[in-house]
Amino acid sequence: MMQDYEVVVGIEVHVELATESKVFCGCRTAFGAEPNTQTCPVCLGMPGALPVLNRRALEYAIRTALALNCSIADRTKFDRKNYFYPDLPKGYQISQYDLPIGSNGYIYVDVEGEAKRIRIKRVHLEEETAKLMHAGDDIISATHSLLDFNRAGIPLVEIVSEADMRSADEARAYLSKLRSILLAMGVSDCKMEEGSMRCEANISVMPRGSKEFGTLVELKNIASFRAVHRAIQYEAARQIEVVSSGGAVARETRHWDDARGETAFMRGKEEAHDYRYFPDPDLGPIVIEKPWVDRIGDEMPELPDAKGERYMREWDLPKYDASQIADSRDLSEFFEKTCAIVGDGREVAKWILGEVLASLNATGIELSESKLTPELLAELIELVQTGKISGKIAKSVFEEVFNEGKRPGDIVRNRGLLQISDVGELVSIVEKVIDANPGPVADYHAGKTRALGFLVGQVMKETRGRANPQETNRILKEELDRRA
């Protein structure tokens, strides 16, 4: 049944911009400050207080729009979006209505190995609302709500996609690409768990191959990448169930309940807001001069896609590996620093995407929180490159480097792991192994070349993995051939 229908998803993302001060006043934006200590008459909505635009917030919004390939408005303005809610001290939110800073952009998202273009409808700048907490077990039983106005007035960029995604997977890929772009641009820390990146999804379903979208349902309260995926899958299945049993999907807003793993009715079309937007008379018009936009574009940090292509060019990395590293700011910084020391991008990439990622996943920490540094990884790689240890030994040393930040050279010395490459020493070990294993030796002489592997293994066992593998192979063959 699922395969008879197509899911159509559009996504609206809000990100808090990483400025020092709020968008229309000088209050700090620091996360985690004591409640209600970062406020002033402007962000508390006191009568007579007047907003003044933070230039950097506008610049970050322009940078964001450029990174998403949007056209930049040459004239823009701020509008009031009117609604009553306690998180909005003025009774309206300063936002942008008909003249968003950026429009008609796009990004490319990896969908099953293909680059799919997802269009961006608009990018605009607005102010964040206050943080509202419900006192009590849940929103229904709570008798009161508590307000922290520290968040009110933090610059917020809203990014609206077209309904170009066709599955929960695509929606998640879009979000993660968007996040990697915003992180690379340095405009936001994009922490979903701290609320500095939030997302809402518009979902509808239609018979496969249809040109006409079904009735759209808005989904709110999606607080993680995992939740995005689950919420869309749940909601799509719910709508398909309704439609295929002859019913009609209602135009409504639903709330994602992460604990229950389901969406619940929040409000219908009749209760939809009437925001009565109008230009904010407290804020003058904004003229965005072309030279300024050009300069912002020129000074823009490298985008993940461009970075990935550079890695493919400079280090001959496979596309998938290159973009996996380039899409993460942490990984790409680490990669470039390590390459600068050790000069072998392929090897560095292999380590980062192998042992490093595995250890990060296993410990659940960020790379910046680990004890591993580019210098330590470079030293480990150099030990292998210069033949001092084997790749296998290097892997066994890695864990200690990662967990304790010890220098690989020291670990190798202290644990006596230096590779044995001395021919004389290897020959005597090989002779010992041959003498002790007449059976496999006879097999080898009878043409069963697989026996060689067994004998190499015996040499490794004898040396606790320290024998130089290439040398061991060569000497073993020579010795065996001599005795044939």
Next chain:
Amino acid sequence: MGVSKEETARIAELARLSLDEAELARAQGDLSEIVSYVNKIADLNTDGVAPTVQPCTVSNAWREDVALPSLSREEALANAPDRQGEFLRVPSIIQGEGDGE
């Protein structure tokens, strides 16, 4: 140009005003008068005039991103009708929950 009774009721609802029949009728009359007065501006010929949302001719009045001192919590909450510890407290509102857009 008049304002209908339905429009008046809708405007009252959006402003969270509960008006009785008499008040509604009076508001409808007042609103109609105000709207027709302001509507005179529509008689002007604005051919060739760029849309103007503001009489203010100053553009790009902005400030640099510099943090300034904020109010103390006590000052910030001094006029709050109700508070609980560090927070301002309001009656719980279910409708429109999770909005904050």
